[in-house]
Amino acid sequence: METIIVRPIGLIHSCFTEKFGIPRQSGMVKSATATLELLPPFNREEMVRGLDFFSHIWVHFLFHRTVEEGWRPTVRPPWLGGKKRVGIFATRSPHRPNHMGMSAVKLVDIRREKKRYLLELSGVDFLDQTPVLDIKPYVPFSDSIAGATSGYTKIDQPRIKLKFSEQALQFCTSYEQETGRKIQLLIEEMIRQDPRPASQKGKKSRFGMLLWDVNIRWQVMGLQFEVLECRRIQ
Amino acid sequence: METIIVRPIGLIHSCFTEKFGIPRQSGMVKSATATLELLPPFNREEMVRGLDFFSHIWVHFLFHRTVEEGWRPTVRPPWLGGKKRVGIFATRSPHRPNHMGMSAVKLVDIRREKKRYLLELSGVDFLDQTPVLDIKPYVPFSDSIAGATSGYTKIDQPRIKLKFSEQALQFCTSYEQETGRKIQLLIEEMIRQDPRPASQKGKKSRFGMLLWDVNIRWQVMGLQFEVLECRRIQ
Structure with a gap:
């Protein structure tokens, strides 16, 4: 074959x-x-x-x-x-x-x-x-295999502190009302799993991320993550 | 695509x-x-x-x-x-x-x-x-998802009693010596999970099954399963 x-x-x-x-x-x-x-x-x-x-x-x-x-x-x-x-x-x-x-x-x-x-x-x-x-x-x-070993994969997230800017919070509220999409919770969960590529950790501090039609700008300072701005793309 | x-x-x-x-x-x-x-x-x-x-x-x-x-x-x-x-x-x-x-x-x-x-x-x-x-x-x-539901799949095997004929036992011993393949344990585990197709349960009582190059004949009487004969195919 x-x-x-x-x-x-x-x-x-x-x-x-x-x-x-x-x-x-x-x-x-x-x-x-x-x-x-x-x-x-x-x-x-x-x-x-x-x-x-x-x-x-x-x-x-x-x-x-x-x-x-x-x-x-x-x-x-x-x-x-x-x-x-x-x-x-x-x-x-x-x-x-x-x-x-x-x-x-x-x-x-x-x-x-x-x-x-x-x-x-x-x-x-x-x-x-x-x-x-x-x-x-x-x-x-x-x-579901009890006792299977995880090789090199491990969840070992640092406790990330996360805050939203005033603009980001307001955007999420109105976006959720309009579309029914729970975007604030999604952004929170996305950022808490630290989506930065390994190669960029420690180099860049500002990131952009697209969820549905929303562009999200966020920044990292140590273990403090902040969602700066959310904006719809056209 | x-x-x-x-x-x-x-x-x-x-x-x-x-x-x-x-x-x-x-x-x-x-x-x-x-x-x-x-x-x-x-x-x-x-x-x-x-x-x-x-x-x-x-x-x-x-x-x-x-x-x-x-x-x-x-x-x-x-x-x-x-x-x-x-x-x-x-x-x-x-x-x-x-x-x-x-x-x-x-x-x-x-x-x-x-x-x-x-x-x-x-x-x-x-x-x-x-x-x-x-x-x-x-x-x-x-x-490995904790608490995932199993739909219609359930392991609910009846306690199957299994015995081997004298010929089958002797065959397994010499086959294992010759090939290093643990065929007796394999036959046991195979039969204990009751490999009969649902359509044949209650209709047929004798079955044949091929493992590697060994043809295995076995029969079912209620919950009593018996391996009758093992023979190498040519």
Whole structure:
């Protein structure tokens, strides 16, 4: 078997409209939401019948924005401070052969909107417009492995202090009223997981980040993080 | 993005040389072993460097033996007694669009044999000769979800009594001496998870099953299972 042709069965509509800041794994930012739209000919109620018995699902997807960049035999994972190289198969980096990703996410709702079948997800780490290759139920007795070792991945966040400027707070309130999107909580969770690339820690102190159609400017002073300004892009 | 071309990065050499009896999920039969061979140009030590920090890995693979059978919008999962239909995306059935599977398995060893790079795995549910599309580390903090609900999947095995015939016992002893393969324990674990298809329970009482090059005949009388005969195929 030399090559195999696969095709998207769905498309992701996500709050992450650019790569910067996307959580390193699913589940890290609970407020991060996305809608998975089933594509024809898979946009049929019967294809996902019974999936709502499960609280979580696996989404297999394509790292579509790195396909053209190709793959690399080794990469420097952010967990190791961006300094040590490990094999691509020892990471979940997008720069892998076949460019396939997988994420365990919470299945919040399955709904129909005219002829569209939509899965509402949370705890996501998908870039907007990601093509979906497969959906599977999360099966705890085989997927949740007690005592599995975490290699070099560890959650060891410093206690980050976070504040919002007056402008940022006011923006969030009116944006939430207008769109129903809980952007303040999302910004908080995003920044608390410290989305700075390892290479930029200690070098830059000001950052910009795009969530939906909102550009967020924030700064870092030691362990004090501050959201300076939020503004809609046109 | 209409279609995507992927290609195997590895090949599975497994104890499961036919479909019948393969565990429904990985991890169910701990003694089930396989070797994952990296294929050129991915057969390089550096591609998996650091993977040995992790106790478990995800293997993405192709259900190669169902590609020609195509996909189905709904299937009857064995967990529901083979009677109720659910959507294909609410199952892990091989008859799915793109025919992609994934299993969390134990990484026992990574070794080099001349120019071949081999990953020794256990707790597998792969058919022999399965093409591998990707390898990823198992990351407990995102993959192991506390409190995820199991839908219709439940392990609720009746206490199966199992005995081996004199011939079967003797065969296992000499096969193990000759090959180093712990076939008796494997047969025990295979049968204790009751590999009968839901459709055949209560109808047939005698079954045949192939493990490596060994044909195993066994029978069921109520909750009493007996391994009748083991024989090497030519």
